[in-house]
Amino acid sequence: MSYAIKFQDLGVRFRLYHEKTLSFQDLFINFRKWKNNCEDFWALRGISFEIPKGQTIGIIGQNGSGKSTLLRTIIRVIPPTEGQVLADGHIAAMIELTAGFDPELTGRENIYLVGSLYGFTRKQIDEKYQSIVEFSELEHFIDIPVKNYSSGMYAKLGLSISMEVDPDILIIDEVLAVGDARFQKKCLKRLTNFMQRNKTVVIVSHQLNQVKEMCQRVILLEHGGVVADGAPEEVIEQYLDLLGTDKNTLKE
Numbered sequence: 001m002s003y004a005i006k007f008q009d010l011g012v013r014f015r016l017y018h019e020k021t022l023s024f025q026d027l028f029i030n031f032r033k034w035k036n037n038c039e040d041f042w043a044l045r046g047i048s049f050e051i052p053k054g055q056t057i058g059i060i061g062q063n064g065s066g067k068s069t070l071l072r073t074i075i076r077v078i079p080p081t082e083g084q085v086l087a088d089g090h091i092a093a094m095i096e097l098t099a100g101f102d103p104e105l106t107g108r109e110n111i112y113l114v115g116s117l118y119g120f121t122r123k124q125i126d127e128k129y130q131s132i133v134e135f136s137e138l139e140h141f142i143d144i145p146v147k148n149y150s151s152g153m154y155a156k157l158g159l160s161i162s163m164e165v166d167p168d169i170l171i172i173d174e175v176l177a178v179g180d181a182r183f184q185k186k187c188l189k190r191l192t193n194f195m196q197r198n199k200t201v202v203i204v205s206h207q208l209n210q211v212k213e214m215c216q217r218v219i220l221l222e223h224g225g226v227v228a229d230g231a232p233e234e235v236i237e238q239y240l241d242l243l244g245t246d247k248n249t250l251k252e
Contacts, residue, residue, distance in 0.1 A: 002052060002053065003050040003051060003052055003053065003086075003088065004051050004052065004053045004054075004055070004087065004088055004089055004168065004169050004200035005050070005051040005074060005085065005086070005087050005088075005169065005200070005202070006049075006050045006051075006085070006086040006087075007047045007048055007049055007050070007083070007084075007085055008048055008083050008084050008085075008086070009046060009047070009048050009082065009083035010044055010045075010046075010047035010048070010070075010073060010080050010082070010083040010084065010085060011042060011044055011045040011046065011047070011080060011081050011082040011083055012042070012043045012044040012045075012066075012069055012073060012078060012080060012081050012224075013040050013041065013042050013043070013045075013081040013082075014040075014041045014042075014043055015038050015039075015040060015041070016038060016039050016040075016041050017038045042081075042224050043066050043069040043224050044066045044069055044070060044073070044224045044225075045224050045225060046225055046226075047070065047083070047224075047225070047226060048083075048226075049219065049226065049229060051200060051202065052200075053088070053089075053168075053198070053200055054198040054199065054200060055200060055201075055216055055217060056195050056200075056201040056203070056214055056215050056216050056217075057201070057202055057203070057215055057216065057217045057218070057219065058203050058204075058205065058211035058214070058215035058217070058218040058219070058232065059071070059202065059203065059204045059218075059219050059221065060204075060205070060206075060208065060211060060218060060219070060220055060221070060235070060236070060239055061220055061221035061222055061239070062222070062242075062243070065221040065222050065223065065224065066221045066223075066224040066225075067173075067204045067221055068095075068173055068204065069224075070204075070221070071093070071095060071171050071173050071202065071204060072095070073085045074087060074091065074093075074169075074171055074202070075091055075093045075095070075171060087169060088168075089167070089168025089169050089200070090167045090168050090169070091167055091168070091169045091170075091171060092118065092162060092165040092167035092169070092170055092171070093162075093170075093171040093172075093173075094159065094162045094170065094171065094172045094173065095171060095172075095173040099158075100113065100114045100117045101113070101114065101146055101154070101157075101158070102146075103145065103146055103147035104145055104147060105145060105146065106142065106143050106144055106145055106146065107133075107136075107138055107141060107142040107143065107144070107146055107149070107157055108129075108142050108143055110146055110157065111125065111129060111132055111133075111157070111161060112125050114158075114161050115128070115161065118161075118165050128164045131164060132157075132160045132161055132163075132164050133160075135160040135163060135164075135186070135190075136156045136157050136159075136160035137156065137183070138153060138156060138157055138160075141153065152179060155179075156179055156183065159187065163187070163190050163191075167199070168199060168200060169199070169200045169201075169202070170191075170194060170199060170200070170201045170202070171202050172191075172201065172202065172203045172204065172205075173204045174204060174205055174206070188210075188214075191214075192214075195214070201214075203215060208236050208239070208240075211232060211236065212232045212233060212236055215232050216232075217229070217230065217231070217232070218230070218231070218232045218235040218236060219235070220235050220238060220239050220242075222242065227242075
């Protein structure tokens with residue numbers, strides 16, 4: 001296969017209910033009324049494009065445009081209502097960084113727990129452990145339960161584990177703002193190294209300067225559909241026009 005990810009007429013529909021049913025009895029008595037008090041909301045529809053292997057692509061758009069839903073179809077968290085998503089290669093997602101963590105376990109124990117969810121053996125995690133801890137900068141806190149971590153510490157550990165995964169396709173959703181500027185720079189350096197090894201990267205971000213600098217191609221979503229697909233500078237300019245924002249005064 002020449003593509004890493006392929007979307008074929010993808011659509012994702014959610015059903016919105018406007019009346020809450022309080023009990024099974026209410027549901028039974030008012031079923032017809034309840035059924036008529038719902039509407040279909042298409043978060044995505046008619047999405048068809050390919051991402052070649054080795055390409056770094058940015059997905060941009062306003063809140064609610066379907067960006068995160070699109071990513072979640074790639075990692076099989078949200079199933080398509082229609083169409084399909086095809087992927088060729090091992091995928092790692094930096095979306096919900098603390099997914100899989102047990103708050104009662106220590107940072108050390110969670111590294112092994114989350115590592116196993118990524119499919120690593122204990123021996124493989126042993127080999128990666130020190131690198132994960134050093135990257136997270138949590139050496140002094142690694143043996144306390146993560147329920148005592150701040151949100152920033154939690155995210156740092158999750159991001160550090162994700163950075164040690166060596167997938168074919170890396171999915172990133174607004175997670176590179178973790179920590180201070182120095183830690184962010186370190187993350188970007190690691191990500192750049194990943195990209196230079198001809199891996200496929202899909203980035204969702206509102207940091208347009210970052211998208212412009214890192215991506216070879218950008219796709220603009222609006223109301224669940226693709227409205228632009230092309231060179232970063234051109235698509236970002238179209239997005240700013242859509243927002244009614246002066247590109248010279250935009251603050252990232």
